[in-house]
Amino acid sequence: MKFLFSAPLGLLLCLAVGCSGPQTGEPAARAALEASAEAMGGWDALRGVRSQRIVSQGSDWEPLQAMAPGDPLQVTNFSSVLAVDFAQPSARIEYRSDILYPREFPNAFTEVIQGEVGLLDHNGAQSRLHPARYAARIRDIKRMPVRVLLTASEAPGLTRLPDETVDETSGGGAARQVLEYRDSGLQVRLRIDPATHLPASVAYFEDDPILGDTWNEVTWSDWKDVAGVQLPYSLKLHLNELLFHEETIQEIQNNPSLPDTAFSIPDAIRQTPEEGERIVSQWVPRRVVSNVTYLDFGRPQRVTFEELAPGFWLVGVASHQTYVIEMNDHLIAVEGPLYEERSQPVIQAIKEKFPTKPLRYMIATHWHLDHSGGLRAYAAEGVTIVGSPVTIPFLRTMFARPKTVHPDALARRTAAEGKLPEIPMEVVDSMKEFTDGTRVVRIYPVPTSHVRGFLSVYLPKERIIIEADLVSDTMYRNPPIVEPRALEYYEWLRQTGIPVDRIARVHGTVVPFREFASIVEKAR
Ligand SMILES: [Zn+2]
Secondary structure (H helix, E strand, C coil): CCCCCHHHHHHHHHHCCCCCCCCHHHHHHHHHHHHHHHCCCHHHHHHHCCHHHHEEECCCCCCCHHHCCCCCCCEEEEEEEEEEEECCCCEEEEEEHHHCCCEEEEEEEEEEEEEEEEEEEEEEEECCCHHHHHHHHHHHHHHHHHHHHHHHCCCCCEEEEEEEEECCCCCCCCEEEEEEEECEEEEEEECCCCCCCCCEEEEEEEEECCCEEEEEEEEEEEEEEECCCCEEEEEEECCCCCEEEEEEEEEEEEECCHHHHHHHHHHHHHCCCCCCCCCCHHHHHHHHHHHHHCCCCCCCCCEEEEECCCEEEEEECCCCCEEEEEECCEEEEEECCCCHHHHHHHHHHHHHHHHCCCCEEEECCCCCCHHHHHHHHHCCCEEEEECCCHHHHHHHHHCCCCCCCCCCCCHHHHHCCCCCCCCEEEECCCCEEEEEECCCEEEEECCCCCCCEEEEEEEECCCCEECCCCCCCHHHHCCCCHHHHHHHHHHHHHHCCCCEEEEEEEECCCCHHHHHHHHHHCCC
């Protein structure tokens, strides 16, 4: 029975259904690494590249800031010069971009890393590099094409998994050898093209506040010889197959002569203590390229309360506010931004401040990444999440996503109950009113070019309206920059005739309506 099939028939069946896959395990991984190193020019050639200078240009994308979930949104065209010395490592990134969203303006920064210390120079202001930004850069250095095989060969947990066929986002239905190892405490998959033996992609399994478990994958193509080493001239970065970054390399120098000062960091920066955790997540680099704040990420949160009107509270935590409205026997909150680490201290502070009034509703203005990332924590508390017909389906998908890299309260409840808990949610597609007989709270859908499915929350007796992203700080500069979304919001308020005295913003301070109106009127 051993030779049931004649050899040709057996071979045909094996080709059709795959009788014996490739070997798996560590020796098979090392054999694949050997072949890949050979294809790139050999281990000696790879180790011989002690430093590099890479000039490139490309574009950054932020689909979680688009008009609707699933839409693409390009946020920059950039150019960068990277100098890196792999020994320590030391690195210098000179990044220049044209930011395209929400309006066009130039941006530039320089980052310097020398060993354990990072420096940021942004518009001439120098500061210690944020720990999560530092951690992401160090990870990116370790997965650079010239280093990735060396990183894999020295990494714990190196093994080979069964081969895969990748989909078109990574290269058109092609076979891949798959190696797995751990780096920066994260699971990593290195995929190798079996036809060329060149590395095809490297993916880190990391946490994202909204996307949850996220494969952060860099894919390489357009390989060329650079002084005896094969290197790619094109790369793309996907998070869970969504495109975030495209880069074309114009020039690569191996072992360039770099000035001594390239990696120097002033003593004042060295002596500034690093504040926060070195969390590896693409969330921070994404915020960086869009030139929006990320500074609270991985840092202690300080919660403050300010009573703007009797029973109407601003709960401040730096860049994004939450608002709390006292009803006779419960609370309504507006906006659960950022991430779990922001929401938990706010939830705790609300419970301590209002021990007899449970938080019953959380109203989400819109689904954008920094505005919806903290909502999972409220969902885990059983708070009813209120949102637009665009926001609620998006949240349903995100709440159901696994979060095992960095489990949060909802992930823990899901694990304990064996399934996703029933999360009460309410869709608001036309004006909705909450009242306890005394206090009235109205939710209005607002048309805006910023996002589809935006909600504004209005207190008629207090004549206060809550908004996010539409009335930005740029309006209060001299000269003011009035964006279309501010004009649209003003037009909507005029057309609806809703009387407003104050605008309570999710970003920034509460502003008088009269001042907002006068700035907009001048810009019209
Ligand atoms: Zn937004």
